Amino acid sequence: MTVWLNGEWLNDEAAGPGAGDRGFLLGDGLFETLRYSGGRVCRLKAHEQRLRASCQALDLTCPLDAVSLGPVxxxxxxxAGLPEAAIRLTLTAGRGERGLARTGAHEPFCLITAAPLGARPASLSLASIGLQRSGSSLAARHKTLSYIDNVMxxxxxxxxxxxxxxxxxTQGRLSGADCANLFWLRDGRLFTPALECAVLPGTARAAIIAAMDVEQGGFGPDSLAAAECVFVTNALMGAVAVSRIDGGPAGAGQAVPAAVKAVLD
Structure with a gap:
């Protein structure tokens, strides 16, 4: 196969893995984002479980069958000289014949990178947008490489x-933030959208639910109006308070509950 890459004519091998890789061409793959801190990967077992589940759902060969993720x-x-790092594992279906069907001899492509872990923001603001998540979409329930909805x-x-x-x-219920799960505190009780609301099963989300009493369900956006505190969570930043939603104040200004921080930190 001959390719044209940024003005140069190359054969596919010289062009790199992207020339025929299904992840690059079709988004056929997934990724996992992990936090490395204090000499360990935070919630490694939960990340491994999610990776295995996503590989099974997408019919991908799981790299954990050949690699011990923690030592790597x-x-x-x-x-990289990083005592604290944002780790990204990218897994694709690898190279194969042209077309949607996974035909031809191809091996999965797995890439793991480390980048400096950015400072946790003091708070975040959210804006409601027109895009809605479908509960039947694999891209909503797994960290697939088809991430254009989140990007836009x-x-x-x-x-x-x-x-x-x-x-x-798509039913008008709260789902989450573009790269984080959503929680709120009302009358001293924690709430979060249920997985059925096109929610990605975040590892930080799971840790909070396992350690605390959290009501999961289908909630409309008005549920946030009476909240004492609204916050979002993901693997890298932990829990961060939401200060404003659509330009107005979010919640009554309470900080993220100390019990939540204790679970994640």
């Missing part, structure tokens, strides 16, 4: 002057 990440962070949601939120997008599902 520790060495990667050490080689963030772009729309930034244009509205917010940090992140607040997403609903």
């Amino acid at each position: 990440i520790a060495e990667l962070a050490g080689r 949601a963030r772009r729309e939120a930034r244009r509205a002057g917010a940090d992140m997008a607040l997403l609903l599902d």
Whole structure:
């Protein structure tokens, strides 16, 4: 196969894995984002479980069958000189014949990278946007490489002057932020959208639910109006308070509950 890459004529091998890789061409793959801190990967077992479940759902060969993730990440962070790092594992279906069907001999492509872990923001603002998540979509329930909805949601939120997008599902129920799960505190009780609301099963979300009493369900956007505190969670930043939604104050200004921080930190 001959390719044209940024003005150069190359054979496919010289062009790199992207020339025939299904992840690059079709988004046929998934990724996992992990936090490395204090000499360990935070909630490694939960990430491994989610990775295995997503590989099974997407019919991908799981790299954990051949690689022990913890030692690899520790060495990667050490080689990069990063005592704290944002780790990304990218897994694709690999190279195959042209077309949608996975035909032809191909092997999965797995890439793990380490980047400096950014500072946790003091708070975040959210903006409601037009895009809605479908509960039947694999892209909503797994961290697939088909991430364009999230990219464009963030772009729309930034244009509205917010940090992140607040997403609903196709039934108009709260789903989450563009790269984080959503929680709120009302009358001393924690709430979060149920997985059926096109929610990605975040590892931080799971840790909170396992340790605390959290009501999961289908909630409309008005549920946030009476909240004492609204916050979002993901693997890298933990729990961060939401200060504003659609330009107005979010909640009554309470901080993220100390019990939540204790679970994640």
